[in-house]
Amino acid sequence: MPAELSPIEKAKFVSAKRASDFVETGMRVGLGTGSTAAWMVRCLGERVKNDGLKIKGVPTSSRTAALAQSLGIEVVTLDEAKWLDLTIDGADEYDADLSLIKGGGGAHLQEKVVATASDRMIVIADAAKKVDTLGAFPLPLEVIPFGWQTTKTLVEETLVGMDVLGRTTALRMNGDAPFVTDEGNHILDLHLERIGNPRQLSLVMNQIPGVVENGLFIDICDVVVVGHGDGRVEVTDISSGTVEHDSVDLMEHENLFADLG
Structure with missing residues (x-):
């Protein structure tokens, strides 16, 4: 080594x-x-x-x-x-x-x-x-490019009813342009600090139109x-x-x- x-x-x-x-x-x-x-x-x-x-x-x-x-x-x-x-x-x-x-x-x-x-x-x-509780690392959501800002708003509104400590969301960037996944999508990073109920959050996030998949593996x-x-x-x-x-x-x-x- x-x-x-x-x-x-x-x-x-x-x-x-x-x-x-x-x-x-x-x-x-x-x-x-x-x-x-x-x-x-x-x-x-x-x-x-x-x-x-x-x-x-x-x-x-x-x-x-x-x-x-x-x-x-x-x-x-x-x-x-x-x-x-x-x-x-x-x-x-x-x-x-x-x-x-x-x-x-x-x-x-x-x-x-x-x-x-x-x-x-x-x-x-x-x-x-x-970690004792998930959430210090930002939770990524892969979202389709079409209407991503609307999707971001829906995510933020939904987080109000979730058992999380923070609710800041940000579009992941690659330099001056949005980060693009292998599937041609964007990523929203959710800065939640603490996720009280990961299973519930995963299910709810995936119900939002425009969200393809979240980064919680349960x-x-x-x-x-x-x-x-x-x-x-x-x-x-x-x-x-x-x-x-x-x-x-x-x-x-x-x-x-x-x-x-």
Whole structure:
């Protein structure tokens, strides 16, 4: 592991490395999007190259697709795969029930479709992503461009009746232009500070005309793999109620992905 990597990046790496151990030859695997998921894709690419791992990867964004293909991972569409053995992805926040906020990278629509088409979803994260209550990270809503300002107004009016602390909404930008998702949509970021009832909020937001999907993942994640900068890993399985402690030898992977240093 390159010495100049920060403790946070090392934590992301070890969580991704440990989660990649769940993948076996012959599996159809959902490949997440984001900085932690990129480590996981590189770990799988290394196994494809060195160990002969054979999988079919279903990426959740064009960025992930390009990375996976560059590493020799066979990439197929969800329609081609039909159903997946597991999906491995990051999260912006998660709580004790393994409810998540995702979408910081703007790919939560594809991520949710892929994750719900999987037997299991494994989340990889650093310890800072765990929270007592969701909401400190802005909740993204993917909305169609047509009438987005009207949609924004409807969202703000609806939030008045929700169990949230803040109600500020903002159109996500990419420089001077609105951010555009892979589906050609925009994203509204909801700065809620605290979400008292994530399940209710998710259902209500998706009923607003113009909203395509929100970034709350409820009853989707099965396992969370949390990495630490010193190589320690915690694996929490919500279905079995178990927490396992493991470690990844950082020195063993000193030269792995050295180009990212």
